[in-house]
Amino acid sequence: MTFLKTAALAAILGMTATTGIAQDVTLRFQHFVSPNSANPKYFLDPWVEKVETESNGRIKIEVYPFMQLGGKAPAQYDLIKDGVIDGGWVIPGYTPGRFPEAEAMELPFMVTKSAEEASRAAWEFTQKHLMDDFADVHLIAAHMHGPGIVHKTGDAVAKVEDFAGLKLRGPSRPATLLLDKLGAEPIGLPVPQFPEALSKGVVDGGVITWEMSPSLKLDELTDSHTDVAGDKSLYNLYFIWAMNKDSYNALPDDLKAVIDANSGLETSAMAGRAHDTGDRVGRMLMEDAGNEIATLSEVETARIVALGEEVTQDWIAEMTERGLDAVRLVEDARAAVAATRGAAVGTDG
Known part of the structure; x- marks a missing residue:
């Protein structure tokens, strides 16, 4: 859950939360793979660092791999929607039938082998067809991995x-x-x-x-x-990075702006590039073996x-x-x- 420390600090100082005191926010994000996998290593970790830096340290993001905050990977969307976690990585395809329109991006030979290109396409397709499907969460990025x-x-x-x-x-x-x-x-x-x-x-x-x-x-x-x-x-597989809507809406406007600046097309492309990098490393390791x-x-x-x-x-x-x-x-x-x-x-x- 989101922990907003402003109210307690304001109470201690005898002031209200609207008197200009910096608001400290801790967000808990969760995913289901190793922290050494490409997406966490080359996308999520740099994304977290960027958000924390651009917020001047007022946003802190804790990342939990392997579903350490509870639940199974197919339940991730609902964990975010229900506020059990503040945000995380979701594979809509893990719940067959729930997000059928997203499957269009996953059809055989639909996307190129460049995960970055595929992720740019995924974001554009999402904006056109899937925003209603994901109305229960705050969408940060939509992306694809590299070739299967x-x-x-x-x-x-x-x-x-x-x-x-x-x-x-x-x-x-x-x-x-x-x-x-x-x-x-x-x-x-x-x-x-x-x-x-x-x-x-x-x-x-x-x-x-x-x-x-x-x-x-x-x-x-x-x-x-x-x-x-x-x-x-x-x-290929379609993913989203998303936040709990209440967690996002509870942020002050200037911190919402930091999240917004690190969302969308270029953030989706960044996630895709992470998979491209991971593919090169992974193939090399299989060859070396x-x-x-x-x-x-x-x-x-x-x-x-x-x-x-x-x-x-x-x-x-x-x-x-x-x-x-x-x-x-x-x-x-x-x-x-x-x-x-x-x-x-x-x-x-």
């Missing part, structure tokens, strides 16, 4: 037929729909459960980014890592793209039946991606 890679025990997949019967972890509904089309047996798992499932043989592998590979010990738990050809992602690094041929990639388009058309039909303008959602997602192509400005880390 197939990590598995044994040899790398080389053709579509190699997916047949593989038990593969999937992070979202669009990703698991694609794995099913490929002939695999998709198993939906949040990130924290993936290593244990691998170690116990519950899954043969899964799809996740390069940047998450080291913190999940995929250099030890898997043998091969396979990407698709081309500049589009096999799959001697694991097999593979890229599917253009021919096999084209076969998967075709299956991905089937997933997209199935999704459009399903969402249209639910009353959404699914054709427009897909068109606008593709337009946002096209508009932000080449917009990456640099790297973090």
Whole structure:
């Protein structure tokens, strides 16, 4: 919860909170991964430092990894909405069906392999279609991670037929729909459960980014890592960084302005750059471990793209039946991606 110390200080000094005394605020943010993962290391930590510096120390942000303040990763949105925490990182796809419009950004081969470009597109799409969905929280950023890679025990997949019967972890509904089309047996798992499932043989592998590979010990738990050809992602995941609305609204105007200055398009792009940096580091570590690094041929990639388009058309039909303008959602997602192509400005880390 937010702790505003002004009232107590004012009482001690016999003054009210409106007499110009600096207001000290402590905000508690939570996420569900290792603090050494790319997003916390290259985005959240610098973001916290920037907010604290620009507030002249009047805002202090405490960051808790691994859901240390309680709850499971799929409950994160409600923990923020209900004020259990002041803010945090949310994967809307962890609650299938709740934020269906966001899935448009996660459809196969929707975004480029630049997480920064994808995150710029995600913010633009969010502004156009998702603000009502997230009306219960105060949105700071919307972003995507880098390209999803197939990590598995044994040899790398080389053709579509190699997916047949593989038990593969999937992070979202669009990703698991694609794995099913490929002939695999998709198993939906949040990130924290993936290593244990691998170690116990519950899954043969899964799809996740390069940047998450080291913190999940995929250099030890898997043998091969396979990407698709081309500049589009096999799959991607949509995230938001958000604050509790009451926590935000309780801030004085000048501290709201600090949060506002560190929200939006460029903050979303900053989060994307963090994942790009993490992907480079993660891939290098998998290579150093001697694991097999593979890229599917253009021919096999084209076969998967075709299956991905089937997933997209199935999704459009399903969402249209639910009353959404699914054709427009897909068109606008593709337009946002096209508009932000080449917009990456640099790297973090």
